[in-house]
Amino acid sequence: MTTRITLPLRSGGLSLRDMLVQDGLDEESADLLLDLPNRVMTADQRRPFREFGSSRDELILVRSGLLTKYKTDGQGRRQIVALRFPGEAILPRETESEYGIHAITESELQIVDSHDFEEVLDHNPALSRHVRRITLRHMAIAYEWLVNTGRRDTTARVAHLLCEMAVRMRIDPEHEALLNPFTQLQIADITGQTSVNVNRVFSALEREALIKRDGRHIHFPNWMDLRRLASFQADYLN
């Protein structure tokens, strides 16, 4: 039995500035970006933060928590298409955004008007390059997710997501447990299956001793074999 996490992820850790710098942005650019006029908001997990078609033209920086971008098909079946961890951002879209935004855990967000953001980008090549770089990283993740939903069986899909989570949350999977922020329904919405099946997959993974569950924590007693099962190659995450 797992229940919702109400504490923000990694809130006690690094500042937004630290995280940006750690991702390779130079300090001056980071300060320039963070000193732009902004407002800070909290997104909670009970309802969507942005619906489809909301035309908020703004940069959303994640300070803490965990955001998802999601879409739905014709029959209203939900597909989560991207995750945003602390230190990551959702870039502004000129057009109406065709995806919604939903917080998995309560998330603290720093929001910057897109015009201010674009203005700074115009005059700061280093920041501009950084934005291109992280965008390509998110693109690489989207491609890997396409392989996941398109080509891997449901077991490998869940295993792959767990591997990606471990790396993106910067834990050491051989010695540390993953604090899983998702419900099984949300994992189903990421991996393109049903929550019922996610449950069976988890039981199977645990039966094979590839994971060990302890409340919301997931241990990896056999990280090597889990990676192999998932055909997980971390290089797409850089």
Next chain:
Amino acid sequence: MTTRITLPLRSGGLSLRDMLVQDGLDEESADLLLDLPNRVMTADQRRPFREFGSSRDELILVRSGLLTKYKTDGQGRRQIVALRFPGEAILPRETESEYGIHAITESELQIVDSHDFEEVLDHNPALSRHVRRITLRHMAIAYEWLVNTGRRDTTARVAHLLCEMAVRMRIDPEHEALLNPFTQLQIADITGQTSVNVNRVFSALEREALIKRDGRHIHFPNWMDLRRLASFQADYLN
């Protein structure tokens, strides 16, 4: 029976410059980009143009033809993750690229060294904004493909791809036929299924009079219902 297309797509049409301008880039920036030192190459459909891990750090502009980016899962099953039509580009990656590139039809490519490209971007905010814009467009397509493979049944997936192809190839589906450049195996590799099933889906779509096949051409006698079946909303393509 359909066989490979050997003629480049849209070769007789617009120049690369025309296509860039039509996509919203200003003329000066387009000239700046196209006048960068470059070499022109031909990619043919018989073998991959770039394998995984090839670290060619370069911008690839598609003059004619049709390119795919593809990845494979652990068991070597192929998933096509993106298409690049004439006028579109594959951006340089600093790291080794984690996808391969394969031409669907013989393609003429203009290749620019990434350093020259980045240099121009640094000094040309308009071009920089344009690159961000088209990148977000490709991201939106990747997200839609995720919904496709994750949430739609195989019939809707194929129908959705056909709709997207019609729009991206700029045909008028109510009055014009789509010249389908793909084999059924390639459609399977895009939509995450088997070529056998793609074949059955095509028969079914034709039986329902949602498409009509005529050699390599596909007519859309009932565009409205096809779109509905695919839950195709063109806005993600802008």
Next chain:
DNA sequence: CGGTTGTTTGAACTGATTCAATCTGTGTGG
């Protein structure tokens, strides 16, 4: 003409869904 690539069809099988019921942990209000 023979080789190759792509398409089509059938039959058997299976992984995952669907539907439905039950169980378990958490929070809330009396």
Next chain:
DNA sequence: CCACACAGATTGAATCAGTTCAAACAACCG
């Protein structure tokens, strides 16, 4: 502190969409 409501996790049975395997057929190419 208990009773209750609720969200999430778990399990079983029936069903089905899509795969797999295998074979035949069609079009093109040299």
